[in-house]
Amino acid sequence: MNSKPLNIKIKRPEPPESDDNVIQITKKSDRAKAARQLSAGNYLLVEDRYSTGMAVLSDLKKLVFRGKNKQDFTAYRDKRSEFYQASNRLLVPVKDNTIALKKSPEIGWLNLLYPDLQDFLLTFPQIQGLNSSWQWYLKGIKYPGLKEKIHPYYGTYFPTRFDHLHLFDNWLKKFNGPKNLAIDIGTGCGVLAFQMLNRGFEKVIASDINPNSILSVREHAQKIGVSDRVHTFQSDLFEKHDQKTDLVVFNPPWLPAQKEIEGLDNAIYYESGLFERFFEKAADYIHDKGKLVLLFSNLAESQGVTGQHPVKEELANHSRYRQTRLLKRKVKQSSKKTKRRDHRKNEFVELWELEPK
Ligand SMILES: C[S@@+](CC[C@H](N)C(=O)[O-])C[C@H]1O[C@@H](n2cnc3c(N)ncnc32)[C@H](O)[C@@H]1O
Known part of the structure; x- marks a missing residue:
């Protein structure tokens, strides 16, 4: 199914447009001053070691988050955004597809994603993102219901919490409808699509707006020998689709x-209108006896970000679908040792099973 060549443009972090007044820094520079310069809007270029950049970022973090309470979800998010802006003015030189600083990590993505560039700059957060992604890619992740680890390609969403995956896999075990074809909208690294194959679906369509996700799913399908059962599409929701299926699945933002x-x-994060567009079309892609499954969470409600719940709103305001099941699972709290913020205390994930009317 996937033999046709990929006609998509893979996303990568692009070299930033810094101004000409870049300030060069080494481990001898005044770190606190460097942090203030970043915060004030200056671009800084690390000249000697990777650790110089790490040290300046650590000072910048202290400067930006000074006195802020981590429990305040909204205020903390604003500070994160301020830190993100300032840290992206800290630059790293890349030469011959490696970081041109002493004691830097080796990042395979610099080879794979930049064959056209020799000598360029990336920002420290871009490099950190590439590095972290490379580590995940090398290591892979073992997901509930899957035998083989998934190795997500750069820039592809992959879950690091598994509650919704357990919920979906348990639902799949009991699903006794037809299993000829399913479609996974917003497939990310393809985990739900591969779960469906594993639970007996003959073929799945894995679709995402993000081109990197398509490459990721293709690579994994090829690796585990199921390319003929996985059809990938880069598509905004149902834009590129024309087939009815037995099951439409969407784990949205x-x-x-x-x-x-x-x-x-x-x-x-979902933009306004995403769910309206989704519900308007989904029914057209479901066979008479088919189902629609949406995975969701009360995270936004429990944090007071919004009282709105897109699935409840659809059911309350339209008569396009009837609810046939609702499963819930409490989210496992992070271990105390990880010192994570405790936003998840009252969070649960939901599986909404609907049928078109
Ligand atoms: C929460 S992730 C879910 C990924 C994966 N299905 C899972 O369960 O882990 C949401 C996915 O939806 C994709 N997405 C967001 N907006 C989309 C749209 N308009 N059309 C298609 N995919 C979209 C994102 O790129 C992302 O991969």
Whole structure:
């Protein structure tokens, strides 16, 4: 099914447009001053070691988050955004597809994603993102219901919490409807699509607006020998689809976007209108006896971000679908040792099973 060549443009972090007045820094520079310069809007270029950049970022973090309470979800998010802006003015030199600083990590993505560039700059957070992604890619993740680890390609959303995956896999075990074809909208690293194959679906369509996700799913399908059962599409919701299926699955972003979103934020935050567009079309892609499954969470409600719940709103305001089941599972709290913020205390994930009317 996937033998046709990929006609998509893979996303990568692009070298920033810094101004000409870049300030060069080494481990001898005054770190606190460097942090203030970043915060004031200056671009800084690390000249000697990777650790110099790490040290300046640590000072910048202290400067930006000084006196802020981590329990305040909204205020903390604003500070994170301020830190993100300032830290993206800290630059790293890349030469011959490696970081040109002493004691830097080796990042395979610099080879794979930049064959056209020799000598360029990336920002420290871009490099950190590439590094973290490379580590996940090398290591892979073992998901509930799957035998093989998934190795997500750069820039692809992959879950690091598994509650919704357990919920879906348990639902799949009991699903006794037809299993000829399913479609996974917003497939990310393809985990739900591969779960469906594993639970007996003959073929799945894995679709995402993000091109990197398509490459990721293709690579995994090829690796585990199921390319003929996985059809990938880069598509905004149902835009590129024309087939009816036995099951439409969507694990959408769970939080409403407060500003314009791009890149991987598309996996976390939804723009207004996304659910209206989804529900308007989904029924056209479901066979008579088919189902629609939406995975969701009360995260936005429990944090007071919004009282709105897109699935409840659809059911209350339209008569396009009837609810046939609702499963819930309490989210496992993070271990105390990880010192994570305790936003998840009252969070649960939900599986909404609907049928078109
Ligand atoms: C929360 S992630 C879910 C990923 C995966 N299905 C899972 O369960 O882990 C949401 C996914 O939806 C994709 N997405 C967001 N907006 C989309 C749209 N308009 N059309 C298609 N996919 C979209 C994102 O790129 C992301 O991969």
